[in-house]
Amino acid sequence: MEKQQKDYSQYTKIDFFTDDLFISYVLHPDEENMAYWELIGKNFPGIVPEMEEARHWILALNGQSAYRPSAGKPELWQKIAAEIQAHDRRQLRYIRPIKRAARWIGSAAAIFILGWMLHEYSQQGEKEHYAGYGAQQEIVLPDESVVTLNGNSTIRYARTWKSDKPREIWLQGEAYFTVKHVALKNRLQQSDSFRVHVQDLDITVLGTRFNVRNRRTTTEISLVEGSLRINQTATGALLKVLKPGDAFIYDSTSHELKSLERKAVANKAWTNNEIDLDGYTLEDILHILEDTYGYEITLQAPELAQKRLSGTIPAHNAEDILFVLKKVFNLRINQKSNHLTISPNQYP
Amino acid sequence: MFDEKNIWDTFRYGDESSFKLIFEQFYTPLFNYGHKFTVDDHIIEDALQDLFVKLWKNKDSIRETSSVKNYLYKAFRRVLLRKLSYAPQVVGFSSPEDKLDFNFQLGHDHTLISQERLQQIRQSLSDALKKMTPRQREIIHLRYYEEMEYEEIADIMQLSVSSTYKLLYRAIETLRNNLSNTDFLLLLSLLSLKKV
Structure with a gap:
């Protein structure tokens, strides 16, 4: 055993008293440590009395009977039990419901904020307006152009319009447009145009007033003022350039554009x-x-x-x-x- | 067998019977430990009550512990010391030495040491402990009575491990001085015996 190398010859009772191995032997003797310390005693007979005395100190300190108070344990438990039961009742009656409500309100608020954020995020790209049956809605676009939506009609457009791109609108139903003219004189650029996508037509205008009525498979386009160009979305083919007062109807099933006998102005009467x-x-x-x-x-x-x-x-x-x-x-x-x-x- | 970990966990989940078991188990050791600080039973009892009520109230935030005993000793020590510092009129660390009693129970095998000598050992130990500071007494208690490791003692007494060694060393010094004194007396008595 390595421990045997230790020289105990000079050990005093204090040394034994503070020796961890010795303490554990005294308090918890087992075969191994008993054999060990008996061997030490044989090897260094002179220190045996010191060992014995240290042993008794340790035993004395360890064996002190626990102090027993006069007042009893059951009485103290009674007091504690009464106090914790009162505490539990309070928790049950007031604090828990409040906590629960707070938690509920908290999660409701979180869900609301999340929903709002999602909504905002989904609206980031596009804005949509819908006018219900029999209702009309007037919408001012980011460029200050005005759209009057007739009943059961929808427009969609990008929330922010960049100045270097054409202004674009997607329409379903009927709407009357009063488009602001943004081009500088003699400096007409592609980006100055205003484009309405409706069913399978693209209508490109500058500053102008016109009515678009897309119902079922037909699209009526009536130009009140300015100029307007109709292209087919799929092919990009130019179908017609309209003059003020022109009114045309396009049939998406037959791909035919026909002149309307009705006056263009008559088609915007609904706005009044x-x-x-x-x-x-x-x-x-x-x-x-x-x-x-x-x-x-x-x-x-x-x-x-x-x-x-x-x-x-x-x-x-x-x-x-x-x-x-x-x-x-x-x-x-x-x-x-x-x-x-x-x-x-x-x-x- | 008192399954500390299991009972501690069920207590934390709100089982009152487990909580009562913990109380039953630690009432006497904690009371005894408290008695090293003050001879006023009421203060110890109040501290115990505070400790256990607080444990129950905070059970949701109490974590599992590697040693329930250390946890309770540490918490109890804190509660008790605060109480003692708030009640300066009550004997605390400065408790009169004559009130302290150390109930030594001596071993049963006195083969090598006479009954007389054991009495002397008891007396000299008692004297030495009375001369110690309360913190020295506390560390002797934790080391030799509670059989705690230095790390555990350091944790409970809120000391570094090296300070714990130092404190215990000073306690032993006090013991050594006192015991050598007794030895001196013993020597004298032996000499006088020889004379007779």
């Missing part, structure tokens, strides 16, 4: 809450009621479909239009929620 009926058949008007005001209409008098009217009628709401139709064509209109059944009035 009117409908200019010149050139409209009853069927056209019913389509407007369906597309812009969200009705479903069944006409039970097919012979009336191609009948025409002229003049301007108020169109603050669908009832205005229906009232006029009813009177002029002598119709009976049955309404079930948004479903209209129109038939000739049998009893005039």
Whole structure:
């Protein structure tokens, strides 16, 4: 054993008293350490009394009986138990619910902020406006151009417009545009143009006023003022350059662009809450009621479909239009929620 | 068998019966330890009550521990010392020596040492302990009674390990001085015996 190399001959009781090995032998004797210290005793007989005395010191210190207080353990536990139970009741009654509520509010706030951030982030690229059935909305674009959205129509555009890129709008439905002219005189650049993408057409303008009506498979473009160019989105082919007063209709199924007999100005009458009926058949008007005001209409008098009217009628709401139709064509209109059944009035 | 770790964990999850077991287990050792600081039972009892109520209140934030004993000794020492410093009129570190009692229980095998000698050992130890500072007494208690390692003592007494060695060394010095004194007396008595 390596430990045996140690010279214990000069050890005093104090040395033994502070020796970790000796202490553990005294307090926890086992075969190994007993054999070891007995051997030490044999090798250095002179120190045996010192060892014995140190042993007794250690035993004396270790063997002190624990101090026992006069007051009892159960009594103290009673006090502690009463206090912790009161604490638990308080926790249960007030603090926990408050903590829970705070946690709930905290997570609700976190979710709200997260949702808001996601919303903001999703809106980063594009902004979208939608006008519901029978509603109109006026939107001022980043370049101060104004778009009036008719009912059931949507525009989308990039939130920020860079000055070196054309201004671009995506349209579904009907809208009237008053585009601000940003080009300097005689310095026309590609980036000065304003572009409306609608169905499969690209309409490119400078400063101008025009109406675009995209319903079902047709797109009507009516230029009130300025100049306007129509291209096919897919091919980029130039279809037409419009002059003020021109009104054209493009059919996306037949890819045909036809001149409209109606005046261009008549097609923006809706922005003044009117409908200019010149050139409209009853069927056209019913389509407007369906597309812009969200009705479903069944006409039970097919012979009336191609009948025409002229003049301007108020169109603050669908009832205005229906009232006029009813009177002029002598119709009976049955309404079930948004479903209209129109038939000739049998009893005039 | 008192499964310290398991009981500590169930206590931390709010099991009151485990908590009571911890109290039962450590009441006497802690009381005894507290008695090294003050002879006022009420203060020790108050400190114990504070300690255990605080443990329960903070059980959610108490972490697992490698030694419940060390954790409790350390916490109890802090609570008790604060109490003692707030109550200066009560005997604390400056407790009168005559009130201290060291209940030595001597070993049963006195083969090599006479009963008389054992009595002397008891007396000289008692005298030496009375001459020690309270911190010296505390370290002797933790080392020889609680059988703690230097690292554990350092942790409980909030000392560095080297300071712990130094403090214990000074305590032993006091012991040595006192015991050599006794030895001197013993020598004298032996001499006088021879004379007779």
